[in-house]
Amino acid sequence: MKKTHIAIIIFIAIAIGAIMVTINDASTYVGFNQALEQKGTKYTVIGYLDTDAPMDYDARANRFTFTAIDKEGEKQKVFYNQPKPQDFERSEEITMKGFATDSAFVAEEILMKCPSKYNEQNELAGYDTYQE
């Protein structure tokens, strides 16, 4: 067998390894309930901001507290150990990576999806005021 063939076989083995490890490394999107069942285990939860609940950033403790509602409709208090992300109120969707504790879900990383300005077309002036 040629040595290049051996190299290619090794290559394929590593590629398969990469797939397996990635699938292993990949977390899953879950709801708060599942995160609460396994406290301390890291999960990614997608939800949106509960605008009815108070939102609070304590600059001295550097802790941002808010309430999120996940896709199953479950409400959960969330701690975020970072300053309040800019424009947080306007977010449509929040992706939270973190773990559940007894008192709250602790988000270590937050990604927000904001309504892009492309969606604001419908608010064209005159649409509401001028109707025939």
Add this chain to the structure above:
Amino acid sequence: MEYVGEHILPGEIGRLSVSLAFAAALVAIIGYYLFEKTQNSNYRKLARSAFAAHSVGVFGIVLSLFYLLLNHYFEYDYVFKHSSLDLETRFVFSAFWEGQEGSFILWLFWHAVLGLILMFTAKKWESYAMMVFSAVQAFLASMVLGIYPLGLKIGSSPFILMRETEDNLGLPWTQFADYLDRFPYFMDGSGLNPLLQNYWMTIHPPTLFLGFASTLVPFALAMAALFKGDLKSWVKPTIPWAFFSVGILGLGILMGGAWAYEALSFGGFWAWDPVENSSLVPWITMAGAAHLLIVFRNKRTGLAAAFFMSILTFILILYSTFLTRSGVLGDSSVHAFVDLGLSGQLLIYLLFFTLISLGLFLYRYKQMKTPDDGDDLSSREFWMFIASLVLLISAFQIIFSTSIPVINKLIGPEGLIPILEDAMAPPLDAIKHYNSWQLPFAIIIALLMAIGQFLKYGKTSLKFFWRGIAVGFASSLVVTALFAQLYDFWRDPLYLSLLFAAVFASVSNLWFWLKKGKGKLSFAGSSVAHMGFALILLGALISNARKDIISQSQVSLGEDFPSNENALMELGDTVPMGQYQAVFEGMEVEKDKQFYQVSYFKDQNDDSPEFTLRPFLQMSEQMGPNPNPDTKHFWDRDIYTHITYSSDLEAPSPEGYKNEAEIKFNTGDTALYRNHFVILDSLEYRSPGGLTETAQLMLNRGESASYKDYQISLDSVSVNARMDEETKALRAAKITANLQVLAPNGKVQIVRPAFIIDDQTKEYRDTLLEEYNLALRFEDVETSSKKIILKVSTQLEEFKNSQQTVLAANIRVVNVMGNEFSIQPAIINEEDFTEYRDTSLEAAGLKFRFEDVDAETGDIVLKAWTKKDEDEKPFIVQKAIIFPMINILWIGSILMVIGSFIAVWQRLKA
């Protein structure tokens, strides 16, 4: 309808140019095809003219769009969305390619330029290569066609008027011929994203897109070779293009990193974001392809691999385009494009070229067999082949992990073939995930880059090998030890290995250039590029692995929480920040930017600071405040700082208070604010005249109902009508309820509330039982049941003459000790004037305002604040990171790009 004030002509020219570009590309394909079939040179003439016409079309598109942007024709959707009147002219370029359509056009433009060059230089490859080019261009031009045949959307045009967009079509305002004058909305555009208003946005996208475009040339040449079945001679003319691509795409990617580092607050130059990854991966495979082409050119071996990598690179470019523009990455990337509804079209584009190219490759595969002599372990080509394989695995690993959202779309729970039970999410710690794979790959690549320099094509004698490598190896060990000592790498074997490999690679390539290339510039290409790449690895390793977040605050939040990486700085206070004492000196506003001046002192007693940084927040209506870092550059390290929060951003609170919070709740609900339970017990309402506790009673004749301790019964209802003397028409009627009120002491009183109606007004004649403080109003008669509606209220003596309407909330506040405080914040209305009666709990330092009642839910809206300390000052929260030796990274970047271009020049001469 004739619309007034629109500038139709430039848009028409733009649309016409798109059509021309699209149609001419198709003609070029047919022309070249016929030429190959018949060898009639008239067909080639036709094809060439068609591609020239196509290029004219593309330049026409570019010019029209610039014309629209420069003239602020906001009736055009693209101009409106991406620019505004106050946009500086130098940012018009940024506005041009901010949107998807604009960046497609940029891509088209570079393809047209490269295509023209190729047309004149490709010689025998021209027909097929230009067919591929034209096909790619036809697909790209279709992305900006913006037509809707048979209800399908093909492309999205930047030359569409706002009133013609899908969202606006048929809206009332489009019915006004003079809508541009009538609605002030159209006076100004919504503007360019402030994050993109810097020079990086001007130079990064065109460079990156030139990089993307450049990958098409090796692809087109490889395809031409496959079509013709002439599998070998394409390699030589392809090599300079491949190195050009490596250089320019690399430059584009590195510019992106530099932009992220200089002007965005991601906290570094690389974050393994899907969008970053999808441009890195084709670069890696292009680097592999370029080396495989060299191997074949020198040793006539590994042809299939060279074909495969050249083709794969362009396919990966298409795949990246699909990833970043189809909306697939929505959940996992911070800066992917939004979906324009073109994902289907993008997918067809991707599949078309993938199937054709891989199909052809397999069809010709048998003919690509090359002699087996490239298999000697001591030959340079063997290890170059291995290095290319490693590059391929590295690319594969990155693209696989980046594709998790695509995998979800395919086999996730809501995908095409639902195999997975849960949707896969990208790795929780993306940086760790990618690093754990890419670090070992980088070590191997760097080692191969080093050892390869001591090997010859064919066979290398051991004596030659060892004599060369000994010096390089030894000197690298010394340099590695030095760095390891300085930056404490002894305990991390993986980091230490990469450190050594990177140093070894730079030293070896320097050796190779001096020894074998005699230091001549014309021999420098590979050595300089390799050295540059090795230095990038070295700089990235040291600056990332030994980055030091010096803005650690003292606050501890428990064991499980990540350490706090943001420092709070009050105005004028000295805060330790690494080896410095930092002072927040003040804030200055310049236009839409708030600059925060932070001085760094070596010693607290120093009079003048060592240096001062001014990170700023860019305020914008669309995007909110955006932090922009400021970095102090030293030769051996950078101090990178950005504002993560500022007290200026807090919602305006009443004098002396802060931490505004809004509580929405209903009677009986409890909320939590600053360690206090806030319980809403009840609501009180008082209308003018001091009436309160109003109840509504409904009575039929002879019935009675109770209000508090009183029994109220209806004896009869009498109607008094007044007729018009002449017409006998009813002019007014007085309707009176004859009521008995029975008090608890057995006393009965007769009252007669009434109302008078005429055709316009309704007037109440209320009665007041002063003895009981009871007010009665005969509200109405219910038409169906003939019941009378009676409103009974208690009158509060002291507010008898008040004209106020008061809505008050009875709230209990309970602190952690269990102490209860009752408060009654209220909203007071008097003649259209609203006043808040706030209540504060001095001891707890809390203040409450009854803000509003939610009309939908009936919830009350309460605002709460905490008291500010008397001596509380404005503050900022700042993150500061030291990146050691990051300059090695930048020097490496520059060297790598220069080296790649020297290589292009070298190969063009050869």
